Amino acid sequence: MRPIAVDAMGGDRAPGEVVAGARTAADAGIPVLLVGRPDAIAAAGGGDLDVLASTEVIEMHDDPGRSVRRKKDASVLRAAEAVRDGRASAMVSAGNTGAAMASALLRMGRIRGVQRPAIATPIPVPGSRPTVLLDAGANAECQPAWLVQFAQMGSVYARTRYGIDEPRVGLLSVGEEASKGTGLVKEAHALLADPAWSVGSGGKFVGNVEGRDVMTDDVDVVVTDGFTGNVVLKTLEGGMRFVERALLEAMTSTEELRAAFEVLWPAVLPLVTDLDPDSYGGAMLLGVAGVCIISHGSSSANAVVNALGVAREMVEADLVAALASAVQA
């Protein structure tokens, strides 16, 4: 297998955590290609791994559109080029999300027939497989037909990554009835209600779903525009952070509570890990002509390891070919 290009300079904790994660993955047999400044990579202890030198870095706060045009030698652009040129089989970046999307789109291009790539993010569901939410932020404003393609691509991803034979696809709205929601949602509902869209993807439309259904096992794929999807994702993040903090505070406020908490913590820990975005290997940009994983900006070494594991799986399962046939069917 060709190596996976890792944007060594991307992320709040790059290059240190990124290089550490890449090393762990390499030790476990996943071939990696670190892309970035050789001196920074060496200082982070990755000097002996394969390196593709690049001199520029797109920072987290940089404007994505402008920076990908101006910083031609940016690590994230070079990583996308490595996939385009066949030197790498996939790319992983924990850097600026907009720049990673733009790099993949500009350098790899779209899968033929795809109107707009979308970000697919797995949302944890207790005791069950995650729900795939898309678009989680690539396209703030969408057309109904794009949402149909998101349903196709999300179904393929749920099948390829989680082994779900006939993924149940819900359309995010504010009520179950087809008459609820915005004009976009009503038009997308009408298109999805015709099973023709699902021929190549194996998905099954189960109607409108609501925000409260995302973390349940009533649905496998939730389709929405990138604005709403991003709001859902960040609302859940905020809600979980709030609960964790409040519980920790409540539980460690007296000695007696602290003692009880220490008994409980090992039982609660798997739950917290379940909710941890690091465990999920990052979001997948579906619809570009290559496997592209965009990890959380705060990714730890462990998150990078998980992202690399998912990238390898998706390359081996030929996700891109499956997406192409779903969209072109």
Added chain:
Amino acid sequence: MRPIAVDAMGGDRAPGEVVAGARTAADAGIPVLLVGRPDAIAAAGGGDLDVLASTEVIEMHDDPGRSVRRKKDASVLRAAEAVRDGRASAMVSAGNTGAAMASALLRMGRIRGVQRPAIATPIPVPGSRPTVLLDAGANAECQPAWLVQFAQMGSVYARTRYGIDEPRVGLLSVGEEASKGTGLVKEAHALLADPAWSVGSGGKFVGNVEGRDVMTDDVDVVVTDGFTGNVVLKTLEGGMRFVERALLEAMTSTEELRAAFEVLWPAVLPLVTDLDPDSYGGAMLLGVAGVCIISHGSSSANAVVNALGVAREMVEADLVAALASAVQA
């Protein structure tokens, strides 16, 4: 004070819990007027309270628009009429949300100058005052100018209900930069950035906020369209329900854990109560010419008591007059 009209037939647990709540409130000195079928109210033990008889009921699953046109003698419509006619000072319903909105709008009318009424929902913030989220579902699609009025009305509500002198108003988007979001968000941002809107309301625009900020004390009022607001609300509800269930499960799985849990439960309980929509007295429909509270469909007697308490407070503080001057300033 004139009584508060209570839709005795509205809600999953009506009339039982609604009548029980009204009785508790009445015993505590809040004058109430129960609206609904006298026999059902009597059977629920409310026969000796003031009753306004109505023969029809709009069910939770009824189409709001059609049912308010056809069921002229529905309890929720009669409650709104009682406010319009000066027989009641406010209305409270835990029934069909769309029907309650339509009833208030059709019978009370809008405050002069208000383009669209909005649903304002308090979102709990640990250790701090709630964040007022609006629109939480009245208008699936919005114009930029409506969002400016939501900012005005939300500021008045945060000031009147929570005593916040200069409420910080955030615009929900997918990034802090003014360039982020949909066309609607960008145009609303530009309008809100000009402090002229805040003259009559005392609000202060703090820029874009994200889903993760809603449950923090970084902002007092979060403005968004009714589709996104409703999705946020239901996503939080689903997330909280998930965490509660998962924690309970983890904590009571063995005898040792159960014992530790029993020590911790009293410390965790206030947190759970904080998150309970029942504690918050329901959502407020801002912009109609009267105080109108729409409680959760699953409202308990306690939720009804809280809603009646908030209704009285808002009548006494003359919320409607304050909203009118904010919008007309």
